[in-house]
Amino acid sequence: MKTIYNKFDKKLIPALPRVLFDGRIIVIQTEAEANKAVSYLMDAPLVGVDTETRPSFRKGTVNKVALLQVSTDDTCFLFRLNRIGVPECVRNLLQDDRVMKVGLSLRDDFASLHKRGAFEPHAFLELQDYVKAFGIQDMSLQKLYANVFGQKISKGQRLTNWEADVLTEGQKLYAATDAWACIRLYRELESLKATRAYTLSIVPEPGKGAVAEA
Secondary structure, eight states: OEEEESSOOGGGGGGSOBOOOOSEEEEEOSHHHHHHHHHHHTTOSEEEEEEEEOOOOSTTOOOOEEEEEEEOSSEEEEEEHHHHOSOHHHHHHHHOSSSEEEESSHHHHHHHHHTTOOOOOOSEEEHHHHGGGGTOOOOSHHHHHHHHHSOBOOOTTTTSOTTOSSOOHHHHHHHHHHHHHHHHHHHHHHHHHHHOOEEEEEOOOTTOOOEEEO
16 A cells, blocks of 8 residues: 655655656657658657756747657657757657647647647646646646656756757756656656545645544
C-alpha cells in the first residue's frame, strides 16, 4: 500500500535519491532528422512532452522556446526549435489524435510553441489536472515525482542556455528526464487508480495532526 500526500514537503526533496532518464537521447537539429523522429514517435501509444526556453535576465525580454522534448519509455528526442522552428512533421505529431501526449503546465508550453508556429493540440493530458482526482495539490513536476516515487528530479540545469551551439550532457539528461517523468507519473497513477493500492495522507496545517484517507 503506497502513501501519497496532498502536499509534499519541499524541504524533504534534497535528501531523496536522484532519478535520471537512462534511455537513448537523440538531439534533432535538422528537418530531415525531425521527420525520422516523428515517424518513430507516431508508433508510440504514449509520450511525455516538455519544453525549455533560454532564460532572460533582462526585464521585459522573453526568449522564444528553444527545445521540445518528446519521450517514450526508452527514447527521448530533443527537437532544437531555435534551429528548425516547428516543422510540419512536429505540428502533425502535436495535432495527432492517436498518440497520447502527457505533460505538465501544458498551457504555458502551448503558448510558447505557438510563437514558433500555429497548431491545434490534440490528445494531450495535463498532469496538474489529473492529480486532483487523487487529492494531490502539488503542481510542480519535482514535487509530484517526489510525492509518488520518493525520488528527486534535479532542477540544476533549468536556467542554463538552451540555445547554446552544443547542449551539454547535463542539459540533455535534464531535458529528457522531465519529459520521461511525465510518462512514469501517469502510468503509476493509472495503476494506483485501478488497484486502489494507496492511501492519501493529509499534511497537517500548523498545530494540527495528520489525517490518512483511503
